[in-house]
Amino acid sequence: MAPPRHRDRGFSRRIQYGLFFGYVAAGMGVVAGLALVLIARFDPVAFEGIRGLALDATTPFSAATRPIVRGGSSVAGDIGDYFNAASENRTLRAQLAVARRELIQARVLAFENARLKRTLKLVGDQTQPIAAARIVGSNLSGTRRFATLAAGGADGVAPGQPVRAADGLVGRIAEVGMHASRIVLLTDGGSAVPLRVVRTGEAALGEGRGEGAMEIHSTVVGGPGFRRGDLLVTSGVGGVYPADMPVAVVTGTSGEIATARPLAEPAKLDFALVLPQAPVPPPVAPPAGRKR
Amino acid sequence: MAIIESDLLGRPSPLRLQALPVATTLLGSCVNLLPFISTAPVLPPFGLLVALGWRLLRPELWAAWVALPLGLADDLITGTAPGSAMTLWTIAFLGIDMVDARPMWRDYWLDWWIATIAILFCSFGQWAFGYFVAGGGALWPIIPPTILAIFCFPPIARLCAALDRWRLAK
Numbered sequence A: 001m002a003p004p005r006h007r008d009r010g011f012s013r014r015i016q017y018g019l020f021f022g023y024v025a026a027g028m029g030v031v032a033g034l035a036l037v038l039i040a041r042f043d044p045v046a047f048e049g050i051r052g053l054a055l056d057a058t059t060p061f062s063a064a065t066r067p068i069v070r071g072g073s074s075v076a077g078d079i080g081d082y083f084n085a086a087s088e089n090r091t092l093r094a095q096l097a098v099a100r101r102e103l104i105q106a107r108v109l110a111f112e113n114a115r116l117k118r119t120l121k122l123v124g125d126q127t128q129p130i131a132a133a134r135i136v137g138s139n140l141s142g143t144r145r146f147a148t149l150a151a152g153g154a155d156g157v158a159p160g161q162p163v164r165a166a167d168g169l170v171g172r173i174a175e176v177g178m179h180a181s182r183i184v185l186l187t188d189g190g191s192a193v194p195l196r197v198v199r200t201g202e203a204a205l206g207e208g209r210g211e212g213a214m215e216i217h218s219t220v221v222g223g224p225g226f227r228r229g230d231l232l233v234t235s236g237v238g239g240v241y242p243a244d245m246p247v248a249v250v251t252g253t254s255g256e257i258a259t260a261r262p263l264a265e266p267a268k269l270d271f272a273l274v275l276p277q278a279p280v281p282p283p284v285a286p287p288a289g290r291k292r
Numbered sequence B: 001m002a003i004i005e006s007d008l009l010g011r012p013s014p015l016r017l018q019a020l021p022v023a024t025t026l027l028g029s030c031v032n033l034l035p036f037i038s039t040a041p042v043l044p045p046f047g048l049l050v051a052l053g054w055r056l057l058r059p060e061l062w063a064a065w066v067a068l069p070l071g072l073a074d075d076l077i078t079g080t081a082p083g084s085a086m087t088l089w090t091i092a093f094l095g096i097d098m099v100d101a102r103p104m105w106r107d108y109w110l111d112w113w114i115a116t117i118a119i120l121f122c123s124f125g126q127w128a129f130g131y132f133v134a135g136g137g138a139l140w141p142i143i144p145p146t147i148l149a150i151f152c153f154p155p156i157a158r159l160c161a162a163l164d165r166w167r168l169a170k
Helices: A013-042 A048-083 A085-120 B014-033 B046-057 B064-078 B084-101 B108-134 B140-168
Strands: A131-138 A146-149 A162-164 A169-176 A181-185 A192-197 A203-208 A214-218 A231-234 A246-254 A257-262 A271-274
Touching (some): A013 B084, A013 B108, A048 A085, A048 A131, A048 A146, B014 B046, B014 B140, B046 B064, B046 B084, B046 B108, B064 B084, B084 B108, B108 B140
Antiparallel strands (some): A231 A246
């Protein structure tokens, strides 16, 4: 095939100028695009209005088709359950007996805990959720890991608020529309959560890697380290996330760094709760007398 | 539907001629809205693929600046930092214009090569912008969807060609 001749300028001044101004516009657009990215880097809440509007406009599509997809994906599991009913029944009965005993134990402990807190006059950190809503979609391509929640500014949701499901922490609100908002999942590359290992009480930091897992760094030098199966909860350090919320389970370790799987699996989530942001402690004052 | 039908002389309406490529590109971006929830990137960037399909099929259809609004729409629909796809798509379109300016033989394979380079540039560019804006994130999770995107391009180009036949039909 011969080369296309559509960009042949010919002798028409009009066409030549048209092409030239097209390229000028494209070049200026590239510069403007880079400026937008820079603004997004240094002022993450810029363009919130237009991004929220786009979110509101696109969410109904995901929300309307979500039940169909959920129904379809659970059919295979339902058929399998039917054949394994007898053995599964036995296993579940055994598990239920164990769980019942542990539940009674936990109730006793919860009562004792409340009593001890009362005697110590600790201020309770019981917070009421701001909104409960359905998770309707997520980023299927691209490098960021977002999920879309069907609640927005009209329900009191604001950027920065933590989101949890029954199983544990899901993430943090990134941007808000009127009736929809975007959650930065724990596995997103931009997510970092201060954690505590339940077994040892060691402080750690959980960072997303852009795929299905989190990377856990110990913040203590020479600490006891991580072990497979360790439960990680939020430490509440630095505000934002309330303390003692289950987050992830360690699935593998290599030296000081561990990989963990979030407990609240976004793919299986139905509803999520938006919690008020834990108060952020005021920044530490710079040392007095320091010359700038 | 009257507005997209042909007039009495059998010419397709200008709306159909201009709007169909834009609408299909936006639909490609909207594939991302399918209500599946995943913790890793699983789908190729369909918006980019459809835009490249139209661009390589009909070089005279769009000036390079058309990639600006299309990329911005993709950014807003997929929730990436506004400006990232806008910049990358426009640079890719300018690059394709530069290739078009060279008098050389063009065929199906060369178009696929050009699309491959554009897809690689946009995927890794998106990753770099994501890294710059939000920090963190490993590189390897984007490699499978990028390879998938390269192999998805020929069918998407075919789809664009089929739509183009309807677009220009009397």
